[in-house]
Amino acid sequence: MENNVENLIKNYKGNGIPKIDIHAHYLPQAYKEALLNSVEKNPDGFPTPEWDPEVHLQTMEQLGISKSMLSISSPNINFGDRNAAKILARKVNEDGAELMKKYPDRFGLFASLPLPNVEDSIEEIRYAKEILQVDGFALPTNTQGVYLGNPCLNPIFEELNRHKAVVVLHPNKPSSVPENVVEGLPIPMMEFFFDTTRTVINLILKGTLKKFPDIKFIIPHAGAFLPILADRIASAIQMAPDSFGENIKGEADRIDIYDALKNLYYDVAGVCLPRQLAALLQIVNVDHLLYGSDYPYTPKFGCIILADALDKTNLLNNEQRHAVYHDNALKLFSHLKDE
Numbered sequence: 001m002e003n004n005v006e007n008l009i010k011n012y013k014g015n016g017i018p019k020i021d022i023h024a025h026y027l028p029q030a031y032k033e034a035l036l037n038s039v040e041k042n043p044d045g046f047p048t049p050e051w052d053p054e055v056h057l058q059t060m061e062q063l064g065i066s067k068s069m070l071s072i073s074s075p076n077i078n079f080g081d082r083n084a085a086k087i088l089a090r091k092v093n094e095d096g097a098e099l100m101k102k103y104p105d106r107f108g109l110f111a112s113l114p115l116p117n118v119e120d121s122i123e124e125i126r127y128a129k130e131i132l133q134v135d136g137f138a139l140p141t142n143t144q145g146v147y148l149g150n151p152c153l154n155p156i157f158e159e160l161n162r163h164k165a166v167v168v169l170h171p172n173k174p175s176s177v178p179e180n181v182v183e184g185l186p187i188p189m190m191e192f193f194f195d196t197t198r199t200v201i202n203l204i205l206k207g208t209l210k211k212f213p214d215i216k217f218i219i220p221h222a223g224a225f226l227p228i229l230a231d232r233i234a235s236a237i238q239m240a241p242d243s244f245g246e247n248i249k250g251e252a253d254r255i256d257i258y259d260a261l262k263n264l265y266y267d268v269a270g271v272c273l274p275r276q277l278a279a280l281l282q283i284v285n286v287d288h289l290l291y292g293s294d295y296p297y298t299p300k301f302g303c304i305i306l307a308d309a310l311d312k313t314n315l316l317n318n319e320q321r322h323a324v325y326h327d328n329a330l331k332l333f334s335h336l337k338d339e
Helices: 002-011 029-038 053-063 082-102 118-130 151-162 187-205 226-239 257-262 276-280 300-312 318-332 334-338
Strands: 019-025 065-071 107-112 136-140 166-170 216-219 265-267
Touching: 002 300, 019 053, 019 318, 029 082, 053 065, 053 300, 065 166, 082 107, 082 118, 107 118, 118 151, 166 187, 187 216, 187 226, 187 257, 226 257, 226 276, 300 318, 318 334
Parallel strands: 019 065, 065 107, 107 136, 136 166, 166 216, 216 265
Antiparallel strands: none
């Protein structure tokens, strides 16, 4: 078994379908310095990986990835200082744009925003779209405890909606983690899934998705717990609408959890097989699934093992695999067809 894995890692070349990687990260120098100065050595209890664009390109080659859409991962860019977040957002976005310029056929960029500040974020959206020509935006599930769906962020979503933006979400450490429970377990192992699920449900219940229908949201890690939690929330809306808070009561009968989830997009980064993808496919069409590696936070050997599982799963036929790896991304980013 061990030899089989070693041979796979050494010899994997993909299945011939070029992949567009929607969930890939970069760590420019300004971000690495900010992490060292602002947070503990291993944020989220997980080692910050080494990253180099040339090594990233080599990894893409082995994985059969034609283009990686880069974004900043957790803990994102806001460490509690508004001005520092504004400066860091501009710096990492400009560094990402330089990578796009240097490797136009290989790297795209989802820009970061200095959330939750409205004025600074709108300014950065306009700069990123009009000057840097980014492909979309990457938003953390929460910033300093402010979750997506909070009405205070509506002006930011209005601006994103005006640009018909593609917005990828990435989990962040929850605003509150219970003490003395699974101590020592890295935050990504469980809490990332909780926070992704929490913020998407908030976007639905607060009406954000309906208010800003021209934004195309991409949910990470095959939707986290959403495919399982959907039935529970849908049943509660139908059977006990009065149990919802005052800000939702009266609107509950207009909320269709399944319809909302069906219209979102999902990357399949991480360990979505053998069970999670099957659950997601019960509520989402294959044309809303996108490939993601999560490199370099998932190291190369992990990316290869996960890609091989996607290559072989009988949950997808070859035509569907081609859609997930490549074609669905082209529909979201039509400009890629000309590159």
